[in-house]
Amino acid sequence: MMLILLRLLRNFLGTILLLAGILMLFLPGQGILTIILGIGLLDFPGKRRAKEAFLRRHSVHTGLNWIREKGGKPPFSFDHDDA
Numbered sequence: 001m002m003l004i005l006l007r008l009l010r011n012f013l014g015t016i017l018l019l020a021g022i023l024m025l026f027l028p029g030q031g032i033l034t035i036i037l038g039i040g041l042l043d044f045p046g047k048r049r050a051k052e053a054f055l056r057r058h059s060v061h062t063g064l065n066w067i068r069e070k071g072g073k074p075p076f077s078f079d080h081d082d083a
Contacts, residue, residue, distance in 0.1 A: 014041030
């Protein structure tokens with residue numbers, strides 16, 4: 001019973017973050033990062049493929065590496081096999 005409650009809570013939080021991230025694309029805020037967090041919390045079929053497709057976008061690479069640079073970390077190395 002507790003696991004079901006935690007799973008529902010996680011999906012609810014993921015939905016809220018996803019919607020907030022979409023709004024932040026038009027309003028001030030870190031929309032792309034919030035969308036990534038929201039998708040990461042949600043449970044749905046094809047989640048892994050959706051995350052991988054999102055991370056293949058050049059603008060996402062640039063944004064994530066910019067954040068890592070600000071934190072003094074090396075850039076991500078992304079695998080670009082679009083087969």
